[in-house]
Amino acid sequence: MLLSLGVFLLLLVLGMPVVFAIAIGGLVFFLQQPNLPLTMPVQLLLSETQNFSLLAIPTFILAGNLMNELGVTQRLLRVARVLTGHLRGGLAQVSVVLSLLMGGVSGSAIADATMQARILGPEMVRRGYSAAFVAALQGFSGLIVVAIPPSIGLILYGSIGQVSIGQLFAGGIGVGLLLALTYMVVVAMLARARGYQPELAQRPSAQETLAALWGGFGAVLFPVLLLLSLRTGVFVPSEVGAAAVVYALLVGAIYRELRWERVVRAFRDSVADIGMVAFLIAASALIGYGMKWEMIPQSLSQFLVGIAEDPRIALAVILLGLLLLGTILDSTVMIILLTPILVPTAKALGLDLVHFGVLVVMTSALGLLTPPVGLSMYSVCSVMRCSIEEYVQEGWPLFLAVCLVLLLVYLFPGIVTFLPRLLF
Template sequence: MLIVALAFVVLLVMGMPVAFAIGIAGSLFFLQHPELPFTIPVQVTVSQTQNFALLAIPLFILAGNFMNRSGITERLLDLASVLTGRLRGGLAQVSLALSALMGGVSGSAIADAAMQARMLGEAMVQRGFTRGFAAGVLSFGAVLTPIIPPGIGMILYGSIGQVSIGRLFAAGFFPAFLLWLALTGAVWLTARRRGYRPERTTRPSLGEVGRGLRGGVWALLFPIFLLLGLRMGVFTPSEIGAFAVVYAVFIGLLVYRKLRRASFLEALEGSLADVGAVMFLIALSAIFSYGIVFERVPATISGWILGATDSLTAIMVLIALFVLVTGFFIDATVLILMLTPILLPLVRELGGDPVHFGIVFIVAATIGNFTPPVGAAMYVVCSILKCPVGEYSRESVPLFLAVGAVTLVLIFVPSLVLFLPELLFG
């Protein structure tokens, strides 16, 4: 597997798309083992797409695109401004609140970061924020998106690791709240030091709060409906994806009346591109995963880690650091696909809870989207704001430290992750 791993890294450095790099590097494994039929890569690629649980992914992507074009985003922005506009940092605080509210809508950290950069980026610069700090806030705020239902990373992790997706959905809420608090605190401290003003100087009236809540209520109810549907056994994870699509179309057509023929077709076209990219990546990752299992890589890594310590907490910290560093070079989706079969059995062997580990794993993997040298969300936001990566990196250090601190807290206090799933699912 060493040659396969080196080939994967070399292909990435050369700029090859991740899906092709995974597929080509994985195929090299079969050239090293002529005793294995070369029909296996084709078979595992096709069989990977037949996993019924993965049907939830294209459905949630489609629902997210419909909701983004239904007028929900503008109403959530109004609500975020009412709730956080008086905090130091102004639009930066509004963008973080919007990320928290949008988590149940987009499901994608990169999509959320790009959308907010287009909506708020230049306005933040005009209010005196440096481009690097504005880009950092808009980028790191999207860390909330994958762990608020229906995060795509949760569906991938749950499907690969045979972990309850309903429990994962429930487990994401409180960690997302902690991440929002930590990022809000980091922005407040920076704004106080630099003199960034609040967006509004007066307290919102009850009428303003009520109007904001009424405007965003359908988006706020969305993740709650998902959880209740799973908890009450009304839907399976795949079926609730279909419900999400119907819900999004209903809101867009009949409630906000913003989903017209043109925007409907745009949502379909965007979903086709998104689904094609994600499912192609998932399919080709099966070739890589086959070699990992065949070479007993999970057992080998487990032996190395267990040789260093038998403390579950220490091992979780080591894994989080490993995933964090690896995420600097590899996309979060790829990390979840590649590392779940390796790391989850180790945590289970030590008696760790797979839901607790899943949330920590997804947060640690997602941080790589916002860090050099290959953070996708970082490059999208920097491109939109025309911000140098060096300036972005310097200005984002407080935000990185805030997210890292919350990740450590989640490792050492599992009850912060598990109390809601246990309350809802027993």
């Protein structure tokens, strides 16, 4: 197994796309095993993508793309502007709230950060914000999407680790709200220090606020309906994504934004997104099988139990390892590869799998924004045309804010577990 992991890391260093590096590394393991037939890798590649619980992923991706195409994003932007535009640093506050609202639509941190950088970035630069600050703000705000349902990361963790996706969705809401609140405090402090002005001259009237809320009501209601349908048993996770697609089409029809070319564009984008995720899941099955064959999950459990009698210390070690690993690996790859190892370890340590899962997914996602391999970082810097050095200089307060939130979630599990216990 060490040779397989070595080949995988070597290919990454040489610049090979990560999915091919994973597949080749996994194939090397089977070539080392004379007792395993070479037909098995092909069977694993096919069988892994036919996991029934993973059906939620393509349907949620399609629902998110449909909502983006059918006018939902612009309505959520109006809601965010009405709620926070009158605050100091108005457009920056609008960005944070929009990410919170978009969590129930896109499910993808990279997609949300890139979209907001394109929509709000040019106007923020005209209002005096530096391009690097805009890039950092949009990138880190995108992490809120990882916590708010329907988070693709939580779906992957729940599907692979056999953990309730409904409870993970409920647990992520508290983290998303805390993260948004922390960002707003940081933005307010930076705005006061740098003289960033409000977006609106005065607080909107009650009539204007109600009009904006009514316009975005269908989109804001989406995560609430999602949780209620799972809690009441109307849908299971593999079905609720399909219901979300129907809901997205209904919302588009109500907003009178339903156009054939927009629907076709949403389907085309979804095919590309789903193909990427499915290819990663299929390729990771090879290395995943090798890890199970070598009993790595059991060895890791014994190691962590041996070095730390207190499960919280073991959890801290795991999270620090994920934080470091996130600097070189994409978060989706980390979740797919490590969930089969970490869930048995968490069970052996007696950790709550919902609290553990939200922490693992959020810590892994932080790697999207840190050098040298941060996909969200590169995406927003490309849109805003700023250097990585400038991005790091402007983004460190937001990075510390995320670390503070993760520390609070680690110290106070109730932030995650309160809502799942209340609902489920």
